[in-house]
């Protein structure tokens with residue numbers, strides 16, 4: 001799976017040439033194949049970060065399950081949050097094929113040695129946030145993840161195909177929720193606008209820092225792990241979201257947002273990158289709360305893991 005110590009330098013050159021040829025042909029690297037150690041560690045970092053984001057992302061929306069305004073809305077939200085748990089499981093499994101156990105991955109998350117998406121460190125203050133997260137946060141996730149269906153590592157790409165189908169559904173349910181509220185009272189419309197105002201900039205941050213400040217992008221693209229740069233994806237998301245906002249009847253809190261005829265794209269302002277850095281470093285509004293909750297859930301589940309292990313051994 002990885003470069004073993006008995007591989008000689010000559011063998012390694014040959015193995016690397018074979019690996020490069022697979023990448024060049026846009027074919028897939030599978031768990032049984034030799035791969036450079038940095039390719040493996042980059043994938044572990046990226047897939048783990050993605051898996052952690054799915055699992056931590058259950059918290060802000062889970063916050064509204066008990067307070068959803070109707071049985072129908074509760075059922076939709078419950079199913080959506082369960083989907084995110086499923087995404088986390090596919091991705092942890094993909095990561096395990098690279099030789100890291102789920103135990104280790106969870107420990108690294110709880111100890112702050114691996115990251116998750118900055119967006120989930122913002123609170124959900126109103127029920128409209130459930131719709132906004134579906135529309136903008138799952139929408140941004142789709143922009144990020146559709147190209148990953150073609151990523152060079154087989155288990156990751158295959159997991160992403162199913163994840164993306166479900167994310168599209170999440171985006172639509174969020175949009176439908178907001179559209180319903182926009183047809184309601186003035187108070188409901190104001191709730192939607194206030195929620196969109198709070199989530200717009202953090203949603204743009206989901207694509208990561210500008211390309212000039214993203215040291216890993218170039219190598220990740222050369223290896224076919226990443227297919228588009230952060231700025232390309234951010235542009236795509238803005239272009240996609242503007243007509244949807246118009247149809248919905250909401251605005252984005254960016255005075256610089258304007259259609260640029262020459263470029264054929266929207267121009268837009270930059271998020272507050274200092275805020276982004278602070279949130280990524282653990283100083284966001286909910287970082288401590290999210291990790292404390294995850295750690296508690298992990299501890300509470302210890303007896304289940306022990307029982308499952310004992311059962312599997314008794315069965316063997």
Ligand SMILES: [Fe+2]
Nearest residue numbers: 054083084087
């Ligand atoms: Fe997801």
Ligand SMILES: [Fe+2]
Nearest residue numbers: 084138167170
């Ligand atoms: Fe989702």
